[in-house]
Amino acid sequence: MITRAHCQAADALDTLAGFRQQFALPPGVIYLDGNSLGARPHSALLRSQQVVAQEWGDGLIRSWNDAGWFDLPARLGDKLGQLIGAAPGETVVTDTTSLNLFKALAAALRIQQQDRPARRVIVSERDNFPTDLYMIEGLMDLLQQGYSLRLVDEQLPLDVALDGDVAVLLLSHVNYRTGAMYDMAAVSARARANGTLTLWDLAHAAGAVPVTLNASGADFAVGCTYKYLNGGPGSPAFIWVAPAHQDRFWQPLSGWWGHQQPFAMQPAYQAASGIRRFLCGTQPISAMAMVECGLDIALQADMHAIRAKSLALGDLFITLVAQQCGQHPLTLITPREHAARGSHVSFCHPHGYEVMQTLIARGVIGDYREPAVLRFGLTPLYLSHTDIWDAVATLQDILDSESWRQPQYQQRTAVT
Amino acid sequence: MITRAHCQAADALDTLAGFRQQFALPPGVIYLDGNSLGARPHSALLRSQQVVAQEWGDGLIRSWNDAGWFDLPARLGDKLGQLIGAAPGETVVTDTTSLNLFKALAAALRIQQQDRPARRVIVSERDNFPTDLYMIEGLMDLLQQGYSLRLVDEQLPLDVALDGDVAVLLLSHVNYRTGAMYDMAAVSARARANGTLTLWDLAHAAGAVPVTLNASGADFAVGCTYKYLNGGPGSPAFIWVAPAHQDRFWQPLSGWWGHQQPFAMQPAYQAASGIRRFLCGTQPISAMAMVECGLDIALQADMHAIRAKSLALGDLFITLVAQQCGQHPLTLITPREHAARGSHVSFCHPHGYEVMQTLIARGVIGDYREPAVLRFGLTPLYLSHTDIWDAVATLQDILDSESWRQPQYQQRTAVT
Numbered sequence: 001m002i003t004r005a006h007c008q009a010a011d012a013l014d015t016l017a018g019f020r021q022q023f024a025l026p027p028g029v030i031y032l033d034g035n036s037l038g039a040r041p042h043s044a045l046l047r048s049q050q051v052v053a054q055e056w057g058d059g060l061i062r063s064w065n066d067a068g069w070f071d072l073p074a075r076l077g078d079k080l081g082q083l084i085g086a087a088p089g090e091t092v093v094t095d096t097t098s099l100n101l102f103k104a105l106a107a108a109l110r111i112q113q114q115d116r117p118a119r120r121v122i123v124s125e126r127d128n129f130p131t132d133l134y135m136i137e138g139l140m141d142l143l144q145q146g147y148s149l150r151l152v153d154e155q156l157p158l159d160v161a162l163d164g165d166v167a168v169l170l171l172s173h174v175n176y177r178t179g180a181m182y183d184m185a186a187v188s189a190r191a192r193a194n195g196t197l198t199l200w201d202l203a204h205a206a207g208a209v210p211v212t213l214n215a216s217g218a219d220f221a222v223g224c225t226y227k228y229l230n231g232g233p234g235s236p237a238f239i240w241v242a243p244a245h246q247d248r249f250w251q252p253l254s255g256w257w258g259h260q261q262p263f264a265m266q267p268a269y270q271a272a273s274g275i276r277r278f279l280c281g282t283q284p285i286s287a288m289a290m291v292e293c294g295l296d297i298a299l300q301a302d303m304h305a306i307r308a309k310s311l312a313l314g315d316l317f318i319t320l321v322a323q324q325c326g327q328h329p330l331t332l333i334t335p336r337e338h339a340a341r342g343s344h345v346s347f348c349h350p351h352g353y354e355v356m357q358t359l360i361a362r363g364v365i366g367d368y369r370e371p372a373v374l375r376f377g378l379t380p381l382y383l384s385h386t387d388i389w390d391a392v393a394t395l396q397d398i399l400d401s402e403s404w405r406q407p408q409y410q411q412r413t414a415v416t
Numbered sequence: 417m418i419t420r421a422h423c424q425a426a427d428a429l430d431t432l433a434g435f436r437q438q439f440a441l442p443p444g445v446i447y448l449d450g451n452s453l454g455a456r457p458h459s460a461l462l463r464s465q466q467v468v469a470q471e472w473g474d475g476l477i478r479s480w481n482d483a484g485w486f487d488l489p490a491r492l493g494d495k496l497g498q499l500i501g502a503a504p505g506e507t508v509v510t511d512t513t514s515l516n517l518f519k520a521l522a523a524a525l526r527i528q529q530q531d532r533p534a535r536r537v538i539v540s541e542r543d544n545f546p547t548d549l550y551m552i553e554g555l556m557d558l559l560q561q562g563y564s565l566r567l568v569d570e571q572l573p574l575d576v577a578l579d580g581d582v583a584v585l586l587l588s589h590v591n592y593r594t595g596a597m598y599d600m601a602a603v604s605a606r607a608r609a610n611g612t613l614t615l616w617d618l619a620h621a622a623g624a625v626p627v628t629l630n631a632s633g634a635d636f637a638v639g640c641t642y643k644y645l646n647g648g649p650g651s652p653a654f655i656w657v658a659p660a661h662q663d664r665f666w667q668p669l670s671g672w673w674g675h676q677q678p679f680a681m682q683p684a685y686q687a688a689s690g691i692r693r694f695l696c697g698t699q700p701i702s703a704m705a706m707v708e709c710g711l712d713i714a715l716q717a718d719m720h721a722i723r724a725k726s727l728a729l730g731d732l733f734i735t736l737v738a739q740q741c742g743q744h745p746l747t748l749i750t751p752r753e754h755a756a757r758g759s760h761v762s763f764c765h766p767h768g769y770e771v772m773q774t775l776i777a778r779g780v781i782g783d784y785r786e787p788a789v790l791r792f793g794l795t796p797l798y799l800s801h802t803d804i805w806d807a808v809a810t811l812q813d814i815l816d817s818e819s820w821r822q823p824q825y826q827q828r829t830a831v832t
Binding site: 007023024025026029031033037039040044045048049051052053054055057058060061063069096097098102126127128130131133134135137138140141144145151167177207209224226232233234236237250251252253255256259262264265266267268269281282283284285286287288290360365367369370377400409 | 425445447452453469472473474522546547550551552555557568640642648650666668670679684704747783
């Protein structure tokens with residue numbers, strides 16, 4: 001039987017506990033949605049004021065040089081690279097995850113057109129994050145070159161899905177709904193043996209679990225900075241390309257920032273060397289600058305300590321739900337096995353939407369995902385073991401009292 | 417002979433003079449680069465703090481609903497639409513100009529595939545803004561469907577360029593270098609008569625000159641918000657699609673935000689109705705929110721008053737350069753005719769780069785564009801006639817004294 005005192009004892013031993021003071025969290029909130037929008041670093045407000053007041057207001061156009069705006073995508077990319085097993089010069093922060101996925105997939109297909117021209121199948125998961133599938137669909141529809149998307153159910157039965165027709169395998173490292181995680185090295189090796197290029201979506205992995213892109217033999221990766229990396233709402237995303245592919249091909253969104261000589265104003269496109277060719281148009285500087293605040297905090301922490309605490313919080317959440325809410329119809333859909341899960345835990349409940357609305361009204365902020373999924377993000381930099389205890393106690397109270405049946409929790413809002 | 421006193425007299429009569437107090441401009445600067453990065457509205461700093469501290473920090477994920485983040489692209493699009501002759505529901509603020517151009521061009525080509533399937537030529541100007549040409553190149557290369565780009569020199573000899581092979585005509589309304597402006601209605605009518613769809617880049621037009629997209633019979637338009645609309649460095653761009661085309665076709669960058677039911681998490685893409693289908697991935701909210709500050713100021717002003725003052729400032733600049741710097745090798749490359757120019761004036765000078773560096777060091781901030789072009793943006797909301805006088809007086813002093821020959825003005829920086 002786990003008590004709140006046990007949780008307090010675990011907090012006292014927590015080497016990461018001090019990081020919480022670097023984040024601005026409102027009073028009365030237990031924030032379990034850092035996998036959707038990470039919390040705000042205190043430093044982000046100051047940085048934002050600096051960019052707006054000094055760099056934009058006073059520096060004006062001169063800040064492209066003087067404040068280093070032009071170097072931001074590569075400089076932040078190099079910092080981010082340290083968190084995902086990438087070397088300097090392999091990552092840039094730019095655009096959105098959806099757009100970066102489009103670039104990487106187009107580049108991968110072009111490589112395969114050269115190396116294995118008959119291959120016309122892209123494999124992904126039916127339960128992949130929908131926008132990933134939409135972007136694949138959009139590219140295939142645009143190309144009209146006979147590509148098809150093969151969707152496999154749940155965790156991939158690789159030996160069935162990967163045959164000699166498969167050009168690209170596109171997977172989320174950690175599933176947005178269930179939290180299930182792939183063994184990136186094993187899957188990449190299997191794909192490579194099949195002549196298939198891998199493209200990994202790290203949206204729910206970067207900053208949440210140790211990622212080793214180069215060591216795992218991945219080919220392409222994209223991801224976002226506003227979840228576990230705490231970059232701010234809609235902050236620019238990232239793209240990584242394995243060194244072997246970087247100078248080989250263009251990508252189709254060939255805007256000025258990816259040009260070899262962006263200020264020579266030449267009418268013909270000439271791709272920059274290396275990862276910079278994956279840049280396209282002018283980036284939202286004020287949003288991008290804040291990404292550095294979240295990255296700097298993550299780089300102070302040991303990723304293995306983050307992982308250990310994340311797993312401990314997940315185990316605690318799962319155990320407490322069984323212990324406190326055992327008589328309620330909550331079904332864990334996240335793998336219990338450590339190697340097979342990321343940093344959030346999810347439960348199905350027949351009235352999941354209403355229960356989550358009630359939790360949020362009580363200050364326990366997780367989120368709801370169709371169908372019937374209560375999702376709880378575990379962010380070791382600003383959550384304690386006691387937070388988990390208090391969150392589950394609130395959940396128990398809501399379920400025991402059936403307060404989720406109150407009319408105000410039944411109304412659906414546009415965004416959940 | 418025009419004197420500084422004449423300029424002061426003109427300022428005293430200027431009905432737009434009061435707008436300057438809404439902008440934060442550093443002391444000692446005459447800012448003639450608002451066509452590259454607009455000045456900061458005072459209100460942008462407060463708005464930015466609000467988004468970062470309250471909406472992100474306190475509201476966290478709830479702000480997608482509570483702070484109206486989800487509605488921002490359409491809400492700002494409707495405000496912006498009032499400045500470019502668009503009706504509500506026809507414009508969204510999103511992504512970058514380069515990306516929006518890619519979407520619009522792909523959509524236009526798809527329409528032509530249905531209506532005039534043999535057409536495989538895209539026409540643009542050799543002197544169009546290079547990123548526009550790069551994006552066309554990227555899309556053609558991706559499609560591998562036999563498209564070619566026909567580049568015409570200088571102002572378009574339409575009757576030669578528009579033949580029965582031309583699917584799409586892509587032009588900048590105002591040329592980024594020379595400031596030359598097309599008659600949008602005349603060109604659109606000529607294109608339409610030829611069965612050619614028009615795609616207008618309004619980067620140097622929106623907020624600078626009256627634009628009447630619907631009345632001109634344009635088909636597609638894109639543009640940026642960080643120049644004459646004062647949205648902040650790299651603030652998100654916009655896209656407009658004529659009502660006749662909006663529900664007809666998809667666009668290929670089909671991310672979650674353009675889905676009919678973005679939170680239903682369906683594996684198949686179903687485009688939203690209307691302009692919202694031109695949205696793609698998650699937007700940089702903190703940058704996007706500041707766009708509203710610039711738009712709100714522009715909407716307080718009469719666009720025709722802005723245009724009248726812009727032309728007066730341009731005439732003044734041209735006249736003063738002739739009067740004060742007549743013996744120096746400055747060549748006006750902007751059309752003198754009002755109907756044929758936008759809101760900046762440009763001069764060639766054999767040592768244009770060095771002269772501009774010297775001007776900037778003296779607090780007169782214009783910019784340099786290859787080859788040899790001194791470019792001066794005229795932004796009626798925060799420039800006075802006396803500013804123009806003082807800027808030209810500084811230019812005269814630099815040219816008379818040849819101070820641009822000093823070694824510190826010879827060094828080229830990465831970004832100009």
